[in-house]
Amino acid sequence: MADAKVIPFDDDRSRGGARGPARRRSGGRRQAEPTPEVTALPGQQEQPAQEPAAAKSGRTTPESGRTTPESGPAEEDRSGPEDERQGPRSGLERRVAGGLAFLRRRLTGDYDVDEFGYDxxxxxxxxxxxxxxxxxxxxxxxxxxxxxxxxxxxxxxxxxxxxxxxxxxxxxxxxxxxxxxxxxxxxxxxxxxxxxxxxxxxxxxxxxxxxxxxxxxxxxxxxxxxxxxxxxxxxxxxxxxxxxxxxxxxxxxxxxxxxxxxxxxxxxxxxxxxxxxYPMIGNAKTVARVLGLPYFPITPTFPWLGPLGGVxxxxxxxxxxxxxxxxxxxxxxxxxxxxxxxxxxxxxxxxxxxxxxxxxxxxxxxxx
Amino acid sequence: MGKVVLVTGVARQLGGRFVRRIQRDPGVDRVIGLDAVPPEHSLGAAEFLQADIRQPTIARVLAEYAVDTVVHMDVTGTALAGGSRTSVKETNVIGTMQLLGACQKSPTVRRLVVKSSTNVYGSAPRDPAVFTETTSPKSLPSGGFAKDTVEVEGYVRGFARRRPDVAVCVLRFANILGPTADSPLAEYLSLPVLPTVLGYDPRLQFVHEDDVIDVLRIASQDPARATLNSGTFNIAGDGVLLLSQCARRLGRPTVPVLLPAVTWAGAALRTVGLTDFSPEQLRLLTHGRVVSTKEMRETLGFRPKYTTAQAFTDFVRGRGPGLLPPEALSRAVDRIAALPLPGAAAKHPTHSAD
Known part of the structure; x- marks a missing residue:
C-alpha cells in the first residue's frame, strides 16, 4: 500500500520537475535502441537501493518533492528502459496491428451486433x-x-x-x-x-x-x-x-x-x-418535473460546483x-x-x- | 383442378416479380394481376386486369375468374410515379376494405395472403427490444403508412373472424431491400448523405426481395407437412444491423442532426421531394425495430436465404459506391499501418473514441 502511494508521487515529480532532461534522455534512448538491455540492467540493480530512499523522502517531507531534482531524472532513467522491456517492439507492433484491424472493422462497418444491439x-x-x-x-x-x-x-x-x-x-x-x-x-x-x-x-x-x-x-x-x-x-x-x-x-x-x-x-x-x-442531501422536485426526470439530486457539490460536482x-x-x-x-x-x-x-x-x-x-x- | 391466383399491386416491381414466379408453380392454373395502372414490366403469361381495388368492380373479378387465392400486395408506403400520399392511403385502406368485402361475398376464395409490415409495432423507447407477433405496441403509429398497416390488419382480422373457412395469412415484412425494392427506407439509404438522429443508433432488420417472393409463395400454397401457413408472421432476415453500420457499409457519410431539428430537415426534404421523411420513418430511424422470427421458422417453416447483412450487401451492390466507399477507408487504414511505428502508435488511442 505504501509503495503504491509513493510511486505515482515520484512519477509526478519527474514529470513536473525534470521535464527537459527527461525528454532529451528519452530521445537519446531511442537512438541507442539496439542495446536496451545494457542500459536496463544497471537501472534494475539500482532499483532496490533507490526505492526506500525515494519512499522515505516522499513520506517524511512531502513538500520537498520538488526540491529533489537529482532523483527525478534518475527515476525517469530507470523507468524508461523498464517500459521498453515490458512492451518489446513485437508486442507494441501486435497491439498497433490489432488496433488498426479494429479501426478498419469499425470504419467499414464490418462487425456484428446482436438483436438487442449489443456490440x-x-x-x-x-x-x-x-x-x-x-x-x-x-x-x-x-x-x-x-x-x-x-x-x-x-x-x-x-x-x-x-x-x-x-x-x-x-x-x-x-x-x-x-x-x-x-x-x-x-x-x-x-x-x-x-x-x-x-x-x-x-x-x-x-x-x-x-x-x-x-x-x-x-x-x-x-x-x-x-x-x-x-x-x-x-x-x-x-x-x-x-x-x-x-x-x-x-x-x-x-x-x-x-x-x-x-x-x-x-x-x-x-x-x-x-x-x-453522490450523497444526495436534497431533491429539487420542481426542477426534476420540468426536466422530466424522476429526481434532481442536490449533493454537497452538485449543482454548486457545476461540472466538478459531477465527480x-x-x-x-x-x-x-x-x-x-x-x-x-x-x-x-x-x-x-x-x-x-x-x-x-x-x-x-x-x-x-x-x-x-x-x-x-x-x-x-x-x-x- | 389447379388454382386461380389473384395478385393485387402488380404494377410494382415486387408484385411483378411475384406474378412471374408463381405462374411457374405446377399447382397454379391461372394468375391474374391487378392494378390501377398498367405495369411497365412484363407479367409473363399472367393476365393483367386494369382495375382499381377501391372500386366495387373487384367483386365481379373474383366471381368471373372463380379466384381461390388472393394475394394482396397493394399495401405500400410509397406512391408510384405521380401518386400522392392521399391516394396511397386510400389504396391501402379503402382498397383493402373493398377487396375484403369482395372476398367475403365470394364462395370460391379459400386463401388470403396480405403483405403487411413490421411498422405495425411502431418504435418507442419503452418497447421491448424484440417484438413477437403478440407484442402490443406501447405507442400506436399516429399516421402514415404505419397507421395504414394497423388499419389494414384490423380489417383483415375482422374478415378472418367472419370467414373462418378462409385461410388468412398476414406477413409482416421487415424493411424490404433488394436491387429493385422501392420502400421508403431504400429511398432514404439512397441519399448521398444520410441525415441521422444525433445520439441514436437504431437497430434495423432487412429482408431480401427473393425471400419476400419465396415466403409469399409458401403462404399462398397449401401448407407443407408439419407447418401452418395461416396466422400472422414476422418476416425478417437473421441478425441485426445498426444504422451506423449500414452507412459505413454503404460508404455514405452521416450527418447527425438534433432530434427537433431533424423534423424540420425531414419536412424540408419532403418539400423538395427527395424522400418521404415521415414521422414513423423518423421514429424507426431513432429507436429502431427488431422482430422475432421464431414463428416464421417454426410454424411457417420458412428459412430466409439472405440474412439481414447479406440482404444489405446485395442492396449495396445494386446501388454503387457512396462518397466514402469502405474499400477506400480500408486502404486508408492500410496506409496508416504502413507509416513508421511512432506515428501509428500515436494513432492508437484516438480511434478508441469511435
Whole structure:
C-alpha cells in the first residue's frame, strides 16, 4: 500500500520537475535502441537501493518533492528502459496491428451486433477499458463470492441500487467480466429513461443493456445470458443520503417470475460503497418535473460546483455475490403464484439486506 | 383442378416479380394481376386486369375468374410515379376494405395472403427490444403508412373472424431491400448523405426481395407437412444491423442532426421531394425495430436465404459506391499501418473514441 502511494508521487515529480532532461534522455534512448538491455540492467540493480530512499523522502517531507531534482531524472532513467522491456517492439507492433484491424472493422462497418444491439467488440475493446480504471483505481472495487455466478447458462443477478447515477450497474458489469473465470458478460436491465436520452441510449444498447421488461429479460435468460437487474429502480438510486443501505421495495417482484419462467437461478448481489459517491442531501422536485426526470439530486457539490460536482467521491466499494437461489425446482405454473412470488422476492431482498449490513460492519471506512 | 391466383399491386416491381414466379408453380392454373395502372414490366403469361381495388368492380373479378387465392400486395408506403400520399392511403385502406368485402361475398376464395409490415409495432423507447407477433405496441403509429398497416390488419382480422373457412395469412415484412425494392427506407439509404438522429443508433432488420417472393409463395400454397401457413408472421432476415453500420457499409457519410431539428430537415426534404421523411420513418430511424422470427421458422417453416447483412450487401451492390466507399477507408487504414511505428502508435488511442 505504501509503495503504491509513493510511486505515482515520484512519477509526478519527474514529470513536473525534470521535464527537459527527461525528454532529451528519452530521445537519446531511442537512438541507442539496439542495446536496451545494457542500459536496463544497471537501472534494475539500482532499483532496490533507490526505492526506500525515494519512499522515505516522499513520506517524511512531502513538500520537498520538488526540491529533489537529482532523483527525478534518475527515476525517469530507470523507468524508461523498464517500459521498453515490458512492451518489446513485437508486442507494441501486435497491439498497433490489432488496433488498426479494429479501426478498419469499425470504419467499414464490418462487425456484428446482436438483436438487442449489443456490440461485443466495442464493449470489450473500448467501453470496458474506459470503465476498468474507474473500477480498479478509483473505487477500488473488491469482489467477493464471484464463484456464485454459474460459469455458463442463464442466471439473474439481483443487486441493490444506489448512488444517484447508475455507476453501480456499470461497475457490476466490469466486476463480473473481469473477475469471473469465464469472463461472462452481464446484460443489465435499464430504466426506460436510459433509452429516451440521446447518446446514453446508444451507448447502453452497445454495452449490452436493454429495457427492464419481462419480455427482454426472459429472452436474454432463455438464450443463456447473465442478466443483471436492480429491482429498486429509481426508488433505490434516488433515495436520500439519510436512507443509505436501506433497501426499498423490490418493484412488483417481476424479476422472480421471469427467473422462474426461464428456470434460471437468482444470484443476490450486495454493493457497498455506491451509496456515498453522490450523497444526495436534497431533491429539487420542481426542477426534476420540468426536466422530466424522476429526481434532481442536490449533493454537497452538485449543482454548486457545476461540472466538478459531477465527480463522484472516491469511496471504496465491495461487491458481494451471494449463494444462488435455484428456481428449477418449482413447477412451471409457479410463475403464476403471487404468494410464492412475494415469498421469493422477500427472500432475495432479505439476503441482500443482511449481506449489506454484514459488509458495512466489516468496512473500516467509507474511503479505504 | 389447379388454382386461380389473384395478385393485387402488380404494377410494382415486387408484385411483378411475384406474378412471374408463381405462374411457374405446377399447382397454379391461372394468375391474374391487378392494378390501377398498367405495369411497365412484363407479367409473363399472367393476365393483367386494369382495375382499381377501391372500386366495387373487384367483386365481379373474383366471381368471373372463380379466384381461390388472393394475394394482396397493394399495401405500400410509397406512391408510384405521380401518386400522392392521399391516394396511397386510400389504396391501402379503402382498397383493402373493398377487396375484403369482395372476398367475403365470394364462395370460391379459400386463401388470403396480405403483405403487411413490421411498422405495425411502431418504435418507442419503452418497447421491448424484440417484438413477437403478440407484442402490443406501447405507442400506436399516429399516421402514415404505419397507421395504414394497423388499419389494414384490423380489417383483415375482422374478415378472418367472419370467414373462418378462409385461410388468412398476414406477413409482416421487415424493411424490404433488394436491387429493385422501392420502400421508403431504400429511398432514404439512397441519399448521398444520410441525415441521422444525433445520439441514436437504431437497430434495423432487412429482408431480401427473393425471400419476400419465396415466403409469399409458401403462404399462398397449401401448407407443407408439419407447418401452418395461416396466422400472422414476422418476416425478417437473421441478425441485426445498426444504422451506423449500414452507412459505413454503404460508404455514405452521416450527418447527425438534433432530434427537433431533424423534423424540420425531414419536412424540408419532403418539400423538395427527395424522400418521404415521415414521422414513423423518423421514429424507426431513432429507436429502431427488431422482430422475432421464431414463428416464421417454426410454424411457417420458412428459412430466409439472405440474412439481414447479406440482404444489405446485395442492396449495396445494386446501388454503387457512396462518397466514402469502405474499400477506400480500408486502404486508408492500410496506409496508416504502413507509416513508421511512432506515428501509428500515436494513432492508437484516438480511434478508441469511435
Amino acid at each position: 461485443r467488440e466495442l464493449t470489450e475493446q473500448v467501453l470496458m477499458s474506459l470503465l476498468r480504471p474507474v473500477s480498479e483505481k478509483y473505487f477500488r472495487v473488491e469482489v467477493k463470492g464471484i464463484e456464485n455466478i454459474p460459469a455458463d447458462g442463464g442466471a439473474l443477478i439481483v443487486a441493490n441500487h444506489s448512488g444517484t447515477l447508475p455507476l453501480d450497474g456499470l461497475m457490476l458489469q466490469v466486476a463480473v467480466h473481469d473477475k469471473h473465470p469465464a469472463e461472462r458478460h452481464l446484460r443489465l436491465l435499464a430504466a426506460d429513461l436510459v433509452f429516451m436520452l440521446p447518446v446514453v441510449n446508444e451507448l447502453a444498447r452497445k454495452a449490452g443493456h436493454t429495457l427492464a421488461c419481462a419480455e427482454d429479460a426472459q429472452r436474454l435468460l432463455e438464450s443463456g445470458e447473465l442478466v443483471g437487474v436492480m429491482p429498486e429502480g429509481f426508488k433505490g438510486i434516488g433515495k436520500p443520503f439519510s436512507e443509505r443501505y436501506k433497501l426499498q421495495r423490490f418493484g412488483r417482484g417481476g424479476f422472480v417470475s421471469t427467473a422462474l419462467r426461464a428456470r434460471t437461478p437468482i444470484v443476490p448481489c450486495s454493493i457497498v460503497g455506491a451509496e456515498e459517491i 463522484p467521491l472516491p469511496t471504496k466499494w465491495t461487491i458481494q455475490f451471494g449463494e444462488p437461489i435455484p428456481t428449477d425446482g418449482y413447477p412451471p405454473e409457479a410463475a403464476e403464484d403471487p404468494m410464492l412470488m412475494f415469498n421469493l422476492t422477500d427472500q432475495v431482498r432479505e439476503q441482500i439486506q443482511h449481506t449489506l449490513y454484514k459488509l458495512l460492519v466489516q468496512r473500516r471506512s467509507v474511503f479505504f
